[in-house]
Amino acid sequence: MxxxxxxxxxxxxxxxxxxxxxxxxxxxxxxxxxxxxxxxxxxxxxxxxxxxxxxxxxxxxxxxxxxxxxxxxxxxxxxxxxxxxxxxxxxxxxxxxxxxxxxxxxxxxxxxxxxxxxxxxxxxxxxxxxxxxxxxxxxxxxxxxxxxxxxxxxxxxxxxxxxxxxxxxxxxxxxxxxxxRAAADSDGVVTWLQGAESDRVEIHQATGVIMVHLGVSAEDALLRLRARAFTQGSTALDVARAIIDGSTDIRHE
CATH class of the missing domain: 3.30.450.40 (GAF domain)
Structure with a gap:
């Protein structure tokens, strides 16, 4: 049934x-x-x-x-x-x-x-x-x-x-x-939706690194990150983490 x-x-x-x-x-x-x-x-x-x-x-x-x-x-x-x-x-x-x-x-x-x-x-x-x-x-x-x-x-x-x-x-x-819209608790803990967004902090950080090193806009930096992920057969999140930890060098893109 x-x-x-x-x-x-x-x-x-x-x-x-x-x-x-x-x-x-x-x-x-x-x-x-x-x-x-x-x-x-x-x-x-x-x-x-x-x-x-x-x-x-x-x-x-x-x-x-x-x-x-x-x-x-x-x-x-x-x-x-x-x-x-x-x-x-x-x-x-x-x-x-x-x-x-x-x-x-x-x-x-x-x-x-x-x-x-x-x-x-x-x-x-x-x-x-x-x-x-x-x-x-x-x-x-x-x-x-x-x-x-x-x-x-x-x-x-x-x-x-x-x-x-x-x-x-x-x-x-x-x-x-x-x-x-739920209010934060007394300890200042953000709502569950805001907290979920923090999972993308690596994307924000990596985009900032690309902007600084290549002198491009935030939109262009994100496009470059996505393009690298596609060519590597990876995800944007994985590439972002590699950029942040220095295992991927984007200075000569």
């Missing part, structure tokens, strides 16, 4: 019922959970709500342009897909942010998906993804981030799975907004 049993005949009522149950599931998942454990608690809840998806991740936009923050990933492939898109600057999630609308890529090995994001599709296939779907998390006119899903095999996201995914993204938008 499915976790969701429609209790109303009217389609709109059914959707509202599903929305309510999804919201309650996410709220219940994080009740009495320490702030540091909230992302993984939400991840487990999302996986239970979308059991037919191979994997998923949630990313939010950083406070600087191009700085994405992966809050959680259900598995290694989902995490790699998020990093690949962040490194390359292309893929369904970047398109979803730009368009402020869901973006679906049901077959990453064929056109039109392979033509839209040629670099991403090649790398996605290498890590084991056949299809990818991205839904923006929004608050008014602002895009907070994306809920990204993948399937090991090609195929559309349709029917009840599509409806559930869209409603999960809506509920996560509320969750991200609510938790980010």
């Amino acid at each position: 499915s976790w969701w049993e429609p209790g109303a005949e009217d389609a709109e009522q059914e959707t509202q019922l599903l929305r309510t149950r999804i919201t309650r599931r996410l709220i219940g998942a994080v009740q009495d959970v320490p702030s540091a454990s909230v992302p993984q608690a939400l991840c487990r809840a999302c996986v239970s709500l979308l059991p037919d998806i191979s994997g998923l991740s949630l990313s939010v936009l950083g406070r600087k342009a191009g700085m994405g923050v992966v809050l959680f990933a259900s598995d290694e492939v989902a995490g790699q897909l998020a990093e690949i898109q962040y490194t390359l600057g292309e893929g369904p999630c970047t398109e979803a942010v730009r368009l402020r609308a869901p973006v679906f890529a049901p077959d990453l090995a064929r056109a039109p998906d392979a033509r839209r994001w040629p670099l991403f599709c090649v790398q996605a296939a290498k890590v084991g993804a056949g299809a990818a779907f991205s839904m923006p998390l929004t608050a008014g006119a602002k895009v907070l981030g994306t809920l990204d899903l993948y399937q090991e095999t090609a195929g559309p996201l349709d029917g009840d799975r599509l409806r559930t995914a869209l409603l999960v993204a809506d509920a996560l938008s509320l969750a991200v907004t609510a938790f980010d």
Whole structure:
């Protein structure tokens, strides 16, 4: 038996019922959970709500342009897909942010998906993804981030799975907004969302190093970091760490 049993005949009522149950599931998942454990608690809840998806991740936009923050990933492939898109600057999630609308890529090995994001599709296939779907998390006119899903095999996201995914993204938008607005505690500990962004401190630091040594803008420095990551078959985060510890010399780029 499915976790969701429609209790109303009217389609709109059914959707509202599903929305309510999804919201309650996410709220219940994080009740009495320490702030540091909230992302993984939400991840487990999302996986239970979308059991037919191979994997998923949630990313939010950083406070600087191009700085994405992966809050959680259900598995290694989902995490790699998020990093690949962040490194390359292309893929369904970047398109979803730009368009402020869901973006679906049901077959990453064929056109039109392979033509839209040629670099991403090649790398996605290498890590084991056949299809990818991205839904923006929004608050008014602002895009907070994306809920990204993948399937090991090609195929559309349709029917009840599509409806559930869209409603999960809506509920996560509320969750991200609510938790980010939570007041810091008496010791000055930042909110869980702000803390998650600190995971990208190496990217900020490495970008600064490139700017100083090469005399380029922050945007150009980030592009150079991503380009190096791509040519090395690595991630932007790994390259950033190498720049910071001195094992990668960028002075002669």
